[in-house]
Amino acid sequence: MGNKILEVSGLSVHYGMIKAVRGVDFYVEQGEIVSLIGANGAGKSTIMNAIMGVVPMEGSVQWQGEEIAGWKPERVVKSGITLCPEGRLIFPELTVEQNLRIGAYTVKDEAQITRGIERAYTLFPRLRERKDQMGGTLSGGEQQMLAIGRALMTEPKLLMFDEPSMGLAPLVVRDIFSLIREIRDEMHMTILLVEQNAKQALKMADRGYILETGEITMTDKASVLLESDQVRAAYLGGL
Amino acid sequence: MLSKLENAIAKHQPQVIAAFFVLALAFPMIMSGSSYVMNISVMALTYVILTLSLNLVTGYLGTTNLGQAAFFGVGAYTSAILATKLGLPFLLTLPLAAVMAGLVGMLLGFITLRVSGRYLSIVTLGFCEIARLIELNWYDLTNGPLGIMNIPAPKIFGFTFSNLMSKYYLVLVLVILVVIVVSRMTQSRTGRAISAIKSDELVADVMGINVKKTKILVFVVASAIAGLAGGFYAHYISFIDPTSFNYDKSIQIMSMAILGGMGSIPGSIIGAIILTVLPELLRDFVLLRQVLYGVVIVAMVLFRPTGLLGSVNFKHILQRLRFHEMKAKEGTAHE
Numbered sequence: 001m002g003n004k005i006l007e008v009s010g011l012s013v014h015y016g017m018i019k020a021v022r023g024v025d026f027y028v029e030q031g032e033i034v035s036l037i038g039a040n041g042a043g044k045s046t047i048m049n050a051i052m053g054v055v056p057m058e059g060s061v062q063w064q065g066e067e068i069a070g071w072k073p074e075r076v077v078k079s080g081i082t083l084c085p086e087g088r089l090i091f092p093e094l095t096v097e098q099n100l101r102i103g104a105y106t107v108k109d110e111a112q113i114t115r116g117i118e119r120a121y122t123l124f125p126r127l128r129e130r131k132d133q134m135g136g137t138l139s140g141g142e143q144q145m146l147a148i149g150r151a152l153m154t155e156p157k158l159l160m161f162d163e164p165s166m167g168l169a170p171l172v173v174r175d176i177f178s179l180i181r182e183i184r185d186e187m188h189m190t191i192l193l194v195e196q197n198a199k200q201a202l203k204m205a206d207r208g209y210i211l212e213t214g215e216i217t218m219t220d221k222a223s224v225l226l227e228s229d230q231v232r233a234a235y236l237g238g239l
Numbered sequence: 240m241l242s243k244l245e246n247a248i249a250k251h252q253p254q255v256i257a258a259f260f261v262l263a264l265a266f267p268m269i270m271s272g273s274s275y276v277m278n279i280s281v282m283a284l285t286y287v288i289l290t291l292s293l294n295l296v297t298g299y300l301g302t303t304n305l306g307q308a309a310f311f312g313v314g315a316y317t318s319a320i321l322a323t324k325l326g327l328p329f330l331l332t333l334p335l336a337a338v339m340a341g342l343v344g345m346l347l348g349f350i351t352l353r354v355s356g357r358y359l360s361i362v363t364l365g366f367c368e369i370a371r372l373i374e375l376n377w378y379d380l381t382n383g384p385l386g387i388m389n390i391p392a393p394k395i396f397g398f399t400f401s402n403l404m405s406k407y408y409l410v411l412v413l414v415i416l417v418v419i420v421v422s423r424m425t426q427s428r429t430g431r432a433i434s435a436i437k438s439d440e441l442v443a444d445v446m447g448i449n450v451k452k453t454k455i456l457v458f459v460v461a462s463a464i465a466g467l468a469g470g471f472y473a474h475y476i477s478f479i480d481p482t483s484f485n486y487d488k489s490i491q492i493m494s495m496a497i498l499g500g501m502g503s504i505p506g507s508i509i510g511a512i513i514l515t516v517l518p519e520l521l522r523d524f525v526l527l528r529q530v531l532y533g534v535v536i537v538a539m540v541l542f543r544p545t546g547l548l549g550s551v552n553f554k555h556i557l558q559r560l561r562f563h564e565m566k567a568k569e570g571t572a573h574e
Contacts, residue, residue: 078447
C-alpha cells in the first residue's frame with residue numbers, strides 16, 4: 001500500500017466546444033478499489049476512455065511511474081491496463097469463446113489465452129455451457145459475465161470497470177460487485193471503477209471520488225463518503 | 240422446407256463441398272465444351288472472385304464500398320499494360336496486377352479511415368470515377384477510350400490457355416485460392432478483430448486491436464483480390480477499355496454480394512453465379528439488365544436483408560442439431 005500505481009493530474013477532455021472533463025486529479029494505489037461516482041454526463045466514461053487513449057486528452061497520466069498520456073490503446077493495454085466497457089459491449093456476432101479470445105488480442109502467449117478462457121469458464125460455468133453461442137444471444141447478466149471474463153484475459157495490473165451495474169437486476173449487481181472484490185483479492189489486481197450506483201460502489205470500494213459536471217468535488221474513504229450528508233443527498237436518495 | 244435443406248447441408252457439409260467441387264470440375268465435360276456456356280461460366284467465376292473481394296470489405300468489415308470495380312480495372316490495366324508494352328509473362332503480370340491493386344487499395348484505405356457511413360460510400364464512389372477518368376484520359380499509358388487490344392492469352396511454363404476449357408480451369412484455380420485466403424483470413428485472429436471492428440470500433444480499440452492497421456489490411460487484401468480478377472480478365476478477354484470498370488460494374492458486384500449474403504463465402508459464390516447466369520437467360524430483355532440488379536437489391540433489402548445465405552451459419556446449425564440429438568438420446572435413456 002501507499003504506492004500510487006496510477007496518478008492522473010489535470011486531465012481535461014473536450015468534445016468540440018464542450019468541455020466534458022475539466023482538470024481532474026486522482027490517484028489509485030496498488031491493490032486498491034477506487035470508485036469514481038457521478039451522475040449521467042459527469043464525464044466518468046470519458047475519463048476511462050482518455051486513460052485508454054481512445055479519446056484525445058490534455059494533462060498527465062502517470063502509470064507505474066511512466067507518462068502514458070497520448071499512448072495508443074494497443075500500447076496502453078499491453079502495459080497492463082484493461083477496460084471493461086460500459087453497457088457490456090461484447091461482440092454480438094462472435095461466439096462466447098471468440099469474444100474471450102478477442103480480449104486476449106494483445107496476448108501472444110497461447111498458454112495465457114488457454115488459462116484465461118479456463119478462468120472465465122470456472123468463474124462463470126454458464127459461459128462454458130454457451131461457449132459456441134453468439135455473444136448477442138446471451139442475457140444481460142451473462143453478457144456482463146462475458147465482459148468480465150474477457151477483461152481478465154490480459155491479466156491486467158489495473159482493471160477499470162465502466163458502470164458494471166448498468167441495466168442489471170439488483171441481485172445480479174450484488175453478485176458482480178462481490179466478484180470484483182474477489183478478483184482484486186485473489187488475482188492481486190488494482191481496480192478503478194466508475195458508477196452511478198453510488199451506494200453499491202462505495203460499499204465495495206476503499207476510496208471514492210465524487211465527480212460533478214467534469215470536476216471532482218469530493219474525495220475520501222468510501223466509508224466516509226457513504227456517511228456524508230452531501231453524498232447521501234445527491235446520490236443515495238437522501239436515505 | 241428451407242430450414243430442412245439447411246439442416247441437411249449442415250449435416251453433410253464436407254460432402255456438399257466435395258459435390259460442388261466435382262460438379263465444377265466436370266462442368267465443361269457435361270456441357271461438352273459449349274463455347275457459349277463456357278464463356279458465361281468463366282465470367283461467372285470471375286465475378287465470384289470480385290464478389291468475394293467486396294464481401295471482405297463490406298460483409299466482414301462492414302464498410303460499404305461502391306468502388307470495387309476500380310480495383311478490378313487497376314488489375315486489368317496493370318496486367319494489360321505490362322503484357323503488351325513490356326512483354327512480361329502472365330506469371331508476372333497476374334501477381335503484379337494484384338500487387339498494384341493492393342497498393343491502390345491501401346491508398347483508399349488511408350482515405351477511408353477519416354470518414355464513415357454514407358460519406359465513406361460517396362468517397363468510394365468518387366474513387367471509382369477517378370480511376371475511370373484516369374483510364375480514359377491517360378492516353379499514353381492506357382490508350383484512352385480506344386482501350387488496349389491484343390492482350391495475349393494466359394501462358395504458364397509454355398502452356399497457353401488458348402481454349403475456353405483451359406481458361407475455365409485456370410479461373411477455377413484462382414477461385415479456390417481466393418476462397419482459401421478469404422476463409423483463412425476471416426476465421427483467424429485477424430478475422431475476429433475484423434468482426435469486432437464491425438460491431439464497435441471503440442470497444443475494438445479498447446481491446447487493444449489496432450483498428451487502423453486492421454482496416455487497411457482488409458482494404459489491401461480485398462483490393463488485391465479484385466486486382467487478381469482484373470489481371471485474369473484482361474488476359475482472358477484480350478481487350479479492355481474503361482467502360483468495363485465503371486460505376487455500373489461496382490453496383491453489379493454489390494448486388495451479387497447482397498443477393499448471396501454479406502459475410503458468407505458460399506453466399507458470394509451463389510450470388511455471383513445467379514446474377515451472371517440470370518441476365519443471360521433473359522437475353523431478350525437485355526436492356527433491363529440494370530433494372531434487374533436494382534430490383535434484386537430492393538427486393539433483398541425488403542424481404543431478406545441478410546441475403547440468401549448471409550444469416551445461415553452451417554456450423555451453428557450443426558451444433559444445434561447435435562444438441563437436439565443429444566437431448567433426444569437423453570430422453571430415450573430416461574424412459
